[in-house]
Amino acid sequence: MSLIIKPPNPEIVINVQNLRTQFGRSTIHNHLNLKISRGEILSIVGGSGTGKTVLLRQMLRLEQPTQGSITIFGVDINQATSEQIAYFRSRSGMLFQQGALYSALSVFDNVAQPMRELRVLPESLIKDAVYMKLDMAGIAPEHAAKMPSSLSGGMVKRVALARALALEPDVLFLDEPTAGLDPSASESFVSLILALHAELGFTVVMVTHDLDTLVALSSRIAVLADKQVITVGTIDEVIQYQHPFIQEFFLGARGRRALTVLDKNDYGK
């Protein structure tokens, strides 16, 4: 009966079918299909300009595909009723690349914003919940009164993660979660996401360029190339696939370095 123990047969949370995206004359996606199961951490990789971020934005309903459907929680989000969309909005969280914290609000108010937006929770409850969320994201309570402009890059990401998790979403979208962080900060951010994933059991859809993050976090990887998802699978399966982009991305010098780490301490999946 409990929802935290996920059912053994993976349920499809997001289903992208036959997606086509066009900007003017250039086609970005054509016949793109992708299924994302409950509880997994799926990374989307691809060369620049292959429309990774566009795909993510389409899943969030920030952009409309030209053709095809995106189904989230069994509902086509481009034909959903406003009630279904409101539900979807409260059950999904997004971590933007630059954090996108509201610069006019303090750290506390940024995290409290999604809870206050429901307009039913009492302020005393919100206060407790915000401090707990900040604690989960590794932000000590004394930073709560600070403004986003006085935070370091790593702290901004942590606060943004706390805000994305404020309503405990089922799906968490991450756009380049470790871009702009130094290696140790990105390392600790990756382990933070892993720990929270283990604790809260949400589904993660992530776009990243960073091989270390990719190897450390993803349970499956979807490779975008030739306007499609050419292959989806664990990192070992993806490397087997014969495609020039994969050869270059994973088996180039940088890729091999990241993969040696994987072999050594086996902290990927």
Place this chain on the structure above:
Amino acid sequence: MFNTETPALTETQANSITVSGCWQVHAFSDGKVLRDISRTLSQLAQRDNLQWNLSQIGAFDHIGAQILWNSWGKKKPAQLILLPAQEGFFRRLELANQLAVPKPAKSRLTTVMQLGSVMLNFFSHLLAFTELLGQLILDLLTVIRHPGRAPWKEISANIFQMGFRALGITALVGILIGVVLSYLSAQQLRTFGGDIYIVNILGMSIIRELGPMLAAILVAGRSGSSITAQLGVMRVTEELDAMLVMGIPHGLRLIFPKVIALAIAMPLIVIWTDAMALIGGMMSANVILDMSPRFFIQKLPEVVAMANYYIGLGKGVIFGAAIGLVACHFGLLIKPNTESLGQGTTTSVVSAITVVIILDAVFAIVFSRVGYF
């Protein structure tokens, strides 16, 4: 996926409470559900020795857990039945209890001290503004000595942007004000049979006072705000810092061209606004007083001394430079966040208009004996 089971509390046996339903935050998004639950919870909080059974809860999250936790007085009740999967939530809540939440620091300033800080703030603005003015004069001297270093392209672009582009709106407002003024004065003058004095009234008021004033207020609203916002965004995107790093001084490349362009464009806009307002007044005089435009134009130089025209032009130069300086001053003070940007732009426009009116009063006093026959 819609988990619509409403959260519920039922007393299944004496002193045993079964919690059931979906205890996730979206289940409470209907305000009534949360009100009912919290009322029941506060009633239950009065009673001791309750057994809580959470094993019937369908879906749970930290906010749902927090609602129960707070009603228990932030500690686990003595008798609690939990699913293994729910233990994590309460472990988190127990940890959160130990967080030292800082108390918001109270402002220790008394009313007098607050007044003082407002005054100090005002003086710091004054100081920064004086520095800006000094820098502008130094830049002006540099440009006079080395004309090749002047940012001519920026100046001309700014004149086009803030001067030429403002012609439409100033013409419209000028004509309308001319019409209004002419109608109002004509009504009064006709009762005294002094129709002919409409030329004096319109000529003096528009050329000496209203033309420069209208132009200044419109330009302050139009260009002042855009200058402040532009500098503010450059602060947000670190472009201002990038310029400093490359050794490009803000004064000469950003502020100087804007202030000079406004000082050049404003008197031209003043002439334009004067002309439009007079045309508007002249046409209305033709309609209501049957005064021919030819007579109006012939009469104008006889009743309005040329000095008034020069005063109007001088006002244009000074007002333009003042608007530019005030806008730049507030633009450079903007901090890198959205609220400061909005506030800075508002303050900039309000201050620019206030400064223009103060300068206008100074002009009125200094030239009180000039320009009358």
